[in-house]
Amino acid sequence: MREGARFFLSDAILRAFQNMRGNLFPILTTIGIIGISMLIFSTFSLFAFNLTSILKIWEDKIEVIAYLKKGVPAGEVENVLKRIRQLEGVEAVKYISPSDAMSFMEKKLGSQRNLLEGIQPGVLPSSFEIQLKKDYRNSLGIKEVVFHLKQFRQIEEVQYGQEWVETFSGIVHVFRLTQWIMGGLLLIGLMFIISNTLQLTISSRKEEIEIMHIVGASPASIQVPFYIEGLIQGLLGTGLAIVFLFFLYYKVLLYKVFFLYLTPVMKEWFAGIPVLFLPLKTVVIILIGGMIFGLFGSFVASMRFLKYSG
Amino acid sequence: MIQLDHVFKVYPSQIAALSDVSLEISSGEFTFIAGPSGSGKTTLLRILFGAERPTSGEVTVNSMRITENHFRKIYQLRRTMGFVFQDFKLLKDRTVGENIAFALRVTGHPQKDIQPRVSEVLQWVGLQEREKDSVLTLSAGEQQRVAIARALVHTPPLLLADEPTGNLDAQMAADVMKIFAALHRHGTTIVFATNDTELTKHYPYRAIYLENGRKVEK
Numbered sequence: 354m355r356e357g358a359r360f361f362l363s364d365a366i367l368r369a370f371q372n373m374r375g376n377l378f379p380i381l382t383t384i385g386i387i388g389i390s391m392l393i394f395s396t397f398s399l400f401a402f403n404l405t406s407i408l409k410i411w412e413d414k415i416e417v418i419a420y421l422k423k424g425v426p427a428g429e430v431e432n433v434l435k436r437i438r439q440l441e442g443v444e445a446v447k448y449i450s451p452s453d454a455m456s457f458m459e460k461k462l463g464s465q466r467n468l469l470e471g472i473q474p475g476v477l478p479s480s481f482e483i484q485l486k487k488d489y490r491n492s493l494g495i496k497e498v499v500f501h502l503k504q505f506r507q508i509e510e511v512q513y514g515q516e517w518v519e520t521f522s523g524i525v526h527v528f529r530l531t532q533w534i535m536g537g538l539l540l541i542g543l544m545f546i547i548s549n550t551l552q553l554t555i556s557s558r559k560e561e562i563e564i565m566h567i568v569g570a571s572p573a574s575i576q577v578p579f580y581i582e583g584l585i586q587g588l589l590g591t592g593l594a595i596v597f598l599f600f601l602y603y604k605v606l607l608y609k610v611f612f613l614y615l616t617p618v619m620k621e622w623f624a625g626i627p628v629l630f631l632p633l634k635t636v637v638i639i640l641i642g643g644m645i646f647g648l649f650g651s652f653v654a655s656m657r658f659l660k661y662s663g
Numbered sequence: 664m665i666q667l668d669h670v671f672k673v674y675p676s677q678i679a680a681l682s683d684v685s686l687e688i689s690s691g692e693f694t695f696i697a698g699p700s701g702s703g704k705t706t707l708l709r710i711l712f713g714a715e716r717p718t719s720g721e722v723t724v725n726s727m728r729i730t731e732n733h734f735r736k737i738y739q740l741r742r743t744m745g746f747v748f749q750d751f752k753l754l755k756d757r758t759v760g761e762n763i764a765f766a767l768r769v770t771g772h773p774q775k776d777i778q779p780r781v782s783e784v785l786q787w788v789g790l791q792e793r794e795k796d797s798v799l800t801l802s803a804g805e806q807q808r809v810a811i812a813r814a815l816v817h818t819p820p821l822l823l824a825d826e827p828t829g830n831l832d833a834q835m836a837a838d839v840m841k842i843f844a845a846l847h848r849h850g851t852t853i854v855f856a857t858n859d860t861e862l863t864k865h866y867p868y869r870a871i872y873l874e875n876g877r878k879v880e881k
């Protein structure tokens with residue numbers, strides 16, 4: 354039985370390759386169409402991935418600063434620091450003493466640091482720089498942490514750039530929603546295109562299929578080679594799309610556009626933002642997705658053309 | 664070998680292709696199904712072949728009842744019979760040998776058994792010299808002989824032929840008939856549909872006549 358299944362599978366694979374060799378034009382057309390479809394999807398994924406990484410960089414910059422009242426004794430500062438660390442949503446807390454704040458300002462002012470001459474560090478307030486856990490880096494999460502911070506009688510003021518955080522949270526929400534909707538629509542469209550293209554391949558072999566039915570080929574032995582062809586076409590089309598996308602990314606996006614055609618201001622703005630290619634894991638998922646599309650497309654197409662009849 | 668019991672076939676358009684047809688064909692028999700176009704010959708053969716189901720009645724072929732339950736395993740029935748069509752149904756982009764080998768390949772025969780069997784059946788139909796030729800280079804009569812060879816490749820005990828001489832001139836038709844007669848002598852059961860009632864008179868075989876889907880006596 355096991356031997357029979359192995360023979361059946363190896364025969365189906367052999368026939369799939371023979372069929373492909375004997376029908377090169379429709380097969381290449383299908384691979385091309387799958388390739389273009391998957392290129393559109395991969396390009397969308399690349400943009401989505403880079404936008405997500407940009408949002409992540411911005412997200413990491415979200416922090417809360419709590420200014421201490423003047424004259425809080427050092428022992429109490431230690432106690433407050435400990436209690437803030439215990440708050441839900443707080444990832445890390447850093448104490449900034451007045452002299453740390455002064456050094457920071459000097460560094461920021463650079464050559465104009467002489468403006469600070471005569472100012473004693475004691476004028477500046479002590480503060481805590483509070484980094485939040487990932488789940489709390491949004492409007493609601495921050496408000497919750499800020500609410501708890503405001504309960505400390507030693508804290509004078511809490512700053513977190515409320516407007517910016519709210520706008521950012523809105524952008525992230527809209528982007529994620531768009532990503533899912535667009536991605537979903539794109540996938541449905543791709544499935545439709547791929548299954549119709551594979552139908553063309555199958556319909557071009559209508560006579561052959563009819564004869565298979567006549568001579569008593571089993572439904573599985575008729576269908577399985579088509580499924581294997583679908584898998585192979587899906588893999589080749591998607592592989593081509595990924596290679597082409599990498600070429601576009603490497604030659605056009607990374608060098609030509611970002612380094613030649615950007616204005617100096619834009620270049621500076623983008624300098625801190627890396628333009629990334631899709632991670633290996635995503636590439637593998639897209640390749641497997643392409644194979645599943647091919648398989649599913651063949652399956653849908655076969656329901657129409659491979660129905661067992663006369 | 665074949666048994667039809669009060670078989671009706673009515674198409675959705677309410678056209679009755681077969682009305683109350685009952686018949687029995689024994690193993691090794693040569694039977695003509697004769698009648699004008701539209702008399703139900705092709706429908707009868709398609710039912711025997713498992714390509715269509717009767718609307719009502721019982722059909723048994725090679726001990727298998729052609730019912731809904733068996734419809735999914737119809738390919739097993741088809742391996743016990745050969746079918747020859749009026750329009751040959753050959754793959755035009757392949758050679759004579761490839762057309763025959765195709766039938767064996769898609770039914771899972773080991774590669775080593777295919778070539779000897781192809782040569783054997785081509786010898787049977789007298790086309791052993793044309794094995795490597797494209798089917799497009801053959802005459803209509805030769806193409807029909809290739810179709811017969813393909814139908815014989817599984818050594819079926821039953822051969823169904825739907826007007827196999829319909830597209831052939833008298834000489835070619837006579838050559839093809841000789842092959843059917845030889846197969847019959849070797850014990851193959853043959854059901855031969857034709858609208859040429861004269862043909863049925865030239866051979867000493869039983870003829871069943873159909874008109875408007877009904878069996879008639881002549």
